[in-house]
Amino acid sequence: MTTQERAVAAPFAALLIAVLSFSLLQTMPVPALPTLQQAFGASTTSVSWVLSAFLLTASVATGLLGRLGDMFGKRRVLIASLTVTALGTLLAALAPSLGVLIAARAVQGVGAATFPLAFGLAREQFPRERVPVAIGWISSTFGIGFGVGLVVPGLIVDALDWRWVFWLMLLVTVVGIAAVALFIRESPVTSPARVDWVGALLLSAGLVALLLAISNGRVWGWASPPVLGLFAAAVALLVVFGVVERRTAAPLVDIGLLRIPAVLTSNATALIIGLGMYGAFTLVPLLVQTPPSAGYGFGASVTGAGLFIIPMAVAMLVASPLAGRLGAAVGFKLPLVLACVIGGLGFLLFATAHDTPWTIYLANGVLGIGVGFAFASLANLVVSAVDPRQTGEATGINTIMRTIGGTFGAQIASTIVTANTIPGTRTPAESGYTTAFTLSTIAMGVAVLAALAGPGTLRRPAPAPLERVAG
Structure with missing residues (x-):
């Protein structure tokens, strides 16, 4: 060494x-x-x-x-x-x-x-x-x-x-x-600058209102007054936050930063990827723990259900550094597009072949490759597009977008799965899982389009980090 x-x-x-x-x-x-x-x-x-x-x-x-x-x-x-x-x-x-x-x-x-x-x-x-x-x-x-x-x-x-x-x-x-x-x-x-406490309060309140609405929509009812009120409050607070930040000398979030093409498309792609991918994190353990008497599932224990996720974790461990090397050679647009395509294939496997343990292991492994490519590509695209003094701010917003998408995706997937149960039981019907995984496949297809909309070509060398002045 x-x-x-x-x-x-x-x-x-x-x-x-x-x-x-x-x-x-x-x-x-x-x-x-x-x-x-x-x-x-x-x-x-x-x-x-x-x-x-x-x-x-x-x-x-x-x-x-x-x-x-x-x-x-x-x-x-x-x-x-x-x-x-x-x-x-x-x-x-x-x-x-x-x-x-x-x-x-x-x-x-x-x-x-x-x-x-x-x-x-x-x-x-x-x-x-x-x-x-x-x-x-x-x-x-x-x-x-x-x-x-x-x-x-x-x-x-x-x-x-x-x-x-x-x-x-x-x-x-x-x-x-x-x-x-x-x-x-x-x-x-x-x-160095003064902390924008007004912006911090508005952003925090807007995000809390939005995530509360998403997290409780399935329980309270998506059309219930509390959920609609929270959504309305979130929109109002975030709009006011945007107006305040434009007029603040040292804003919490540089609104102009969000208009950089690479940052804009990366945030949009992160939102859609979160919407599609996070459903699997919640549904797969539930599916494999379902008793075989329901006509599907494997009756796995809590620990056994976790073992089904291991191929995803191992694949991510390998795929993320690989995406870093590929992106360093040709730019990160290609690995991001590949992430969405591979993730879509993983969900397609879940939707069409979840009747044997080995297909669940395989689908988790394929999805892990997609997730690993996605996380590495999104972070590198954002980091390379902004001034070093804005790296934390830019990557933080990208993470928030993925979190919002993931929260929404998990709730939508849960709503779909629990909408229909096997008669006489509280066990979800198998069709709910198939529908949820199919929608995740479609979401990954939309994410491909969002990734392709980003600047550059699929074989463009990695751009040098911008050294522009913040603000």
Whole structure:
């Protein structure tokens, strides 16, 4: 290993550990939800807030802290966000009630800033020729955390107690804090300014209203007054946010940034990919846990259902760095288009051949390739299109778009699947899964068109990062 490689290895490992800590936070509580419901004597709706509270604060923290990292130093903000996340995780491990656990999960959501901050630090810390692959590896860590987060908690809950799920997450987070503090240099490029608290409040309120409407639409009714009111409030708040940001000297979000063609099409594609892909993350475990007496499914346990996801996690681990290398050679438009095509093929397999375990493993592997290509390509397209002082802001918004699409996609998929049940039971009919997977296939086809609308050709060399002045 050369001196330069050793200088890169430690910071790179630190970023991977930091990102892993957050990716685990997203999924590790999912397999434990039935246990939590029983432990606290809660309803299904109440315990679902363990996920919803995390999602709401994560969506706000992604954009806000990404921007603060650009302003005051990404390393400083990353350590702060991970520290808050660790405190939330400690509170979750000690939670005496479901209400405290939900509050702790909301605090944990602050860790969502890890992704945009890590992308920005990779751009600043590593040699330019290594940045695309580094971003690919950081993106693939999402797949590792996703797979581990669905498999390990079942084993922990069976052998120990649900609280140990959070103790393990706390350990990984503390290691991440130490690694970043020891091996990451502070950002050499910042854009100091006053914090736009009005913009932060408007954006946070708009996103919370939007995600609350999406998350509760299936339970409350999509046409119910509360859901329609939340949608209307979200639109109004986000429109006002846009007007305020245009008139602010140091805005939280540079509206002009969103008009850059590569950023605009990447955000649109991220929204559609989230809409299509995240349905599989929620539906596949439900499908394989369905008892064979229903005419489909395999009666898998919680841990067994997690094992079906392993091919997706492994494929993402391989595909994301591969997409980074391919994009560095020919530009990231081609791997993004391939991501959408491959993801569509994975969903087509789910829709047409979900009657044997091996086809589920195969479809998950194919989908994992698509997800890995997508995450690496979207991050690199955004990073290469903006000024270094706006990397956190730009990648944060892209992550928010994917989150909004994913939340909507998961709710739509759940609504479709639960709309028809087998007579005399509460088990969803197989046709619901087929329809949901078919719609995801169509969504990935639309994502192909959005990706093709981006600037450049499919074999255009990777563009040099823009060095324009923010504002």
